[in-house]
Amino acid sequence: MEQLSEEEQQKILESPPKGTLAVILVYAAIFIVTWLFMYFGRFLAHGPVN
Amino acid sequence: MIHIDPLEKTWVYIVGLLIVVMLGSILYTAFANSVHPPSNVETIDSASLHLSKEFAEDNLGVKTRADGSVTVTMVAARYGFYPQHIEVPANTPIRFRIASLDVVHGLHIPETNLATMVIPGFVSEVNTTIPKPGEYPLFCNEYCGLGHHYMWSRVTVTPNTTTN
Numbered sequence: 098m099e100q101l102s103e104e105e106q107q108k109i110l111e112s113p114p115k116g117t118l119a120v121i122l123v124y125a126a127i128f129i130v131t132w133l134f135m136y137f138g139r140f141l142a143h144g145p146v147n
Numbered sequence: 148m149i150h151i152d153p154l155e156k157t158w159v160y161i162v163g164l165l166i167v168v169m170l171g172s173i174l175y176t177a178f179a180n181s182v183h184p185p186s187n188v189e190t191i192d193s194a195s196l197h198l199s200k201e202f203a204e205d206n207l208g209v210k211t212r213a214d215g216s217v218t219v220t221m222v223a224a225r226y227g228f229y230p231q232h233i234e235v236p237a238n239t240p241i242r243f244r245i246a247s248l249d250v251v252h253g254l255h256i257p258e259t260n261l262a263t264m265v266i267p268g269f270v271s272e273v274n275t276t277i278p279k280p281g282e283y284p285l286f287c288n289e290y291c292g293l294g295h296h297y298m299w300s301r302v303t304v305t306p307n308t309t310t311n
Contacts, residue, residue: 113154133172142278143278144277144278145181145276146185146273147182147274
């Protein structure tokens with residue numbers, strides 16, 4: 098960070114956190130796919146229950 | 148005016164979407180396919196099960212109803228399920244009716260959705276369907292005493308040969 102110019106530092110600080118957003122999206126995708134698999138692929142596939 | 152960071156806003160939308168998808172799936176199957184926790188409330192005198200009509204020894208076991216569905220009547224008692232072996236058809240609606248002779252028991256068939264508590268004084272009723280033929284264990288999953296780990300039974304699920 099120290100080697101960067103004032104202008105470059107400001108640009109980095111003001112830019113949107115794309116990496117964080119990517120991590121969130123990947124996490125959400127894994128979470129929802131796993132949940133859907135467990136609910137529809139495992140739970141409901143074992144037969145209805147009531 | 149409250150400032151919400153765009154990233155936080157995105158995260159809120161994603162979480163909202165997850166909740167809508169999950170709750171929506173659960174509610175849809177609950178209303179459309181009647182998938183919900185067993186809710187039968189029916190009392191019985193556990194001390195005189197042998198005198199009751201339904202849970203007398205001779206009446207236990209598997210019975211086929213007129214519509215082709217099956218009713219399984221069982222008694223759970225330390226340390227076994229009676230009858231100790233049942234045979235039911237696959238892909239057929241099955242109604243399990245179980246009563247306890249003594250203490251709280253549990254009933255669970257792995258790889259199926261059948262899991263319920265069996266509380267003395269009440270009849271536990273669970274309706275389900277077992278899609279996959281095969282041999283399944285049926286065991287107690289509520290600690291009921293020193294012999295709890297011996298308390299299990301067998302279920303044979305046979306291929307359904309009737310055509311619908």
